[in-house]
Amino acid sequence: MAQANETQETTRADETLKRTPLYETHVQLGARMVPFGGWEMPVQYPTGVLAEHHAVRERTGVFDIGHMGQLRFEGPHALEFLQWVTTNDVARLDVGAAQYSLLCNEAGGILDDVIVYRLAETRFLMIVNAANTDADYAWIETQLQRPGRGVDPARVLLERISPPRTLLALQGPKSVDVLSKLTSIAVGELGHYHAVESTVDGVATVIARTGYTGEVGFELSFDALHAVHLWNALLEAGKDVDTIPCGLGARDTLRLEAGMALYSHELTVDTNPLEAGLERVVRFEKGDFVGATALKAIAERGPERALVGIELVDRGVLRPDYAILVEGKPAGRLTSGGPSPTLKKSIGMGYVPVACASPGTEVAVDIRGRPHAATVVPLPFYRRQRRTRKG
Amino acid sequence: MNPTDCKYTKEHEWVRLEGDTAVVGITDYAQDQLGDVVFVELPEAGSTVKQHETFGVVESVKAASDLYAPVSGEVLEANGALQDSPELVNTEPYGGGWMLKVRPSDPSELDSLMDAAAYDEYLKTLQ
Numbered sequence: 001m002a003q004a005n006e007t008q009e010t011t012r013a014d015e016t017l018k019r020t021p022l023y024e025t026h027v028q029l030g031a032r033m034v035p036f037g038g039w040e041m042p043v044q045y046p047t048g049v050l051a052e053h054h055a056v057r058e059r060t061g062v063f064d065i066g067h068m069g070q071l072r073f074e075g076p077h078a079l080e081f082l083q084w085v086t087t088n089d090v091a092r093l094d095v096g097a098a099q100y101s102l103l104c105n106e107a108g109g110i111l112d113d114v115i116v117y118r119l120a121e122t123r124f125l126m127i128v129n130a131a132n133t134d135a136d137y138a139w140i141e142t143q144l145q146r147p148g149r150g151v152d153p154a155r156v157l158l159e160r161i162s163p164p165r166t167l168l169a170l171q172g173p174k175s176v177d178v179l180s181k182l183t184s185i186a187v188g189e190l191g192h193y194h195a196v197e198s199t200v201d202g203v204a205t206v207i208a209r210t211g212y213t214g215e216v217g218f219e220l221s222f223d224a225l226h227a228v229h230l231w232n233a234l235l236e237a238g239k240d241v242d243t244i245p246c247g248l249g250a251r252d253t254l255r256l257e258a259g260m261a262l263y264s265h266e267l268t269v270d271t272n273p274l275e276a277g278l279e280r281v282v283r284f285e286k287g288d289f290v291g292a293t294a295l296k297a298i299a300e301r302g303p304e305r306a307l308v309g310i311e312l313v314d315r316g317v318l319r320p321d322y323a324i325l326v327e328g329k330p331a332g333r334l335t336s337g338g339p340s341p342t343l344k345k346s347i348g349m350g351y352v353p354v355a356c357a358s359p360g361t362e363v364a365v366d367i368r369g370r371p372h373a374a375t376v377v378p379l380p381f382y383r384r385q386r387r388t389r390k391g
Numbered sequence: 392m393n394p395t396d397c398k399y400t401k402e403h404e405w406v407r408l409e410g411d412t413a414v415v416g417i418t419d420y421a422q423d424q425l426g427d428v429v430f431v432e433l434p435e436a437g438s439t440v441k442q443h444e445t446f447g448v449v450e451s452v453k454a455a456s457d458l459y460a461p462v463s464g465e466v467l468e469a470n471g472a473l474q475d476s477p478e479l480v481n482t483e484p485y486g487g488g489w490m491l492k493v494r495p496s497d498p499s500e501l502d503s504l505m506d507a508a509a510y511d512e513y514l515k516t517l518q
Contacts, residue, residue, distance in 0.1 A: 001404060049452040315474075317429060339452055
């Protein structure tokens with residue numbers, strides 16, 4: 001047996017891998033540690049990816065996502081500066097609200113996908129991808145030297161706050177019950193894509209109702225000094241609903257089922273938001289921003305290809321980089337692929353010409369030289385059952 | 392720890408002679424390294440496999456891995472139970488998780504493989 005197709009994110013062997021404050025904890029738990037985005041992260045615990053995946057869909061799981069970058073924007077011109085560097089309309093955020101957004105270059109290519117939280121009138125938190133943190137920060141700093149929209153650089157404080165801050169995610173239908181035991185905030189009332197500054201088990205924390213799994217869940221930003229304490233507190237509070245630690249393997253199968261893009265797979269500097277189906281976070285009406293001119297031109301002529309969901313009809317497993325065939329000819333490539341533990345079939349995402357992007361289109365995927373029947377399906381593959389509110 | 396009635400390859404396949412039939416699978420170390428197995432692609436009965444050449448693919452949640460034949464011969468049977476229960480490769484790697492039954496064309500090929508003691512030693516070099 002030899003690995004033929006390693007889909008893990010790889011890091012150059014000569015690169016020194018960074019460790020989160022929970023590294024020792026993961027090792028003690030028996031996690032398999034792998035390089036991811038320049039960090040040494042748990043891909044799975046002895047429970048295994050499938051058990052961790054189902055724990056999040058049915059109960060609750062805890063993820064160390066301390067590899068992700070955190071940036072703070074503060075000051076009277078912070079909002080206008082964020083309007084300049086991101087594609088979404090930051091002015092739409094009330095205090096306590098958050099939005100998914102993008103950093104694009106002048107050509108409209110995607111530099112990163114991010115979440116922007118408005119924590120106070122003139123104070124914002126941006127969460128960025130681990131592997132992009134250095135480049136994002138450098139790019140934003142460069143933009144701050146000559147910003148558009150009349151921004152005065154002296155009236156914006158830009159600060160990288162990870163470290164000292166780290167991130168944990170608590171995800172799953174029982175996450176409200178678990179987190180409620182550790183905070184006085186009514187976290188069940190916190191809206192999707194909203195955040196509040198409070199304490200969790202005595203630790204000052206930004207509690208955000210965001211996640212990367214397609215379930216109800218929270219992401220917690222706090223000082224890394226308290227990482228082991230909060231990790232253990234969450235697992236202890238969740239013991240009665242069998243809350244377990246979950247690794248990057250489950251994070252990937254969960255986000256794929258939820259149809260969420262992964263930077264370096266669906267999104268790269270060579271993709272634009274319009275072909276990636278992210279036009280909802282590109283707000284031309286807010287005025288100028290980096291990449292606006294190029295993106296307007298793409299919007300006017302229409303994107304040539306589209307990111308679609310692909311469901312395998314034949315037996316097998318879809319993987320990134322497999323060719324998508326239309327009428328027997330290569331028409332695109334999968335950007336992600338794998339088994340769907342919830343749906344019990346194999347699913348993937350990839351770019352195809354717009355003419356072949358309608359759900360129901362029959363395509364094929366080249367798996368080891370043989371075409372396998374597949375169908376274009378709507379995204380997401382999985383949508384959680386919403387609880388109906390009573391009375 | 393690994394069964395003494397099997398011979399082993401460096402690619403972590405095992406083969407066990409049962410009369411005139413060679414049964415083939417992957418080792419406990421292999422299944423542990425792979426993690427949850429979700430799909431196994433095996434050759435049909437009647438096809439032939441050649442020692443040290445690929446005969447199929449095992450897919451875990453994260454990756455696809457080639458399988459190498461520990462012995463040459465004609466495939467008598469592929470384990471049909473793995474279609475619906477690929478997890479047998481994880482739970483019973485030397486039992487219900489077997490992959491192929493082969494009629495060896497040259498049983499002396501097994502002499503070139505490791506016995507359980509040699510394989511245990513080999514695994515220690517991989518730590």
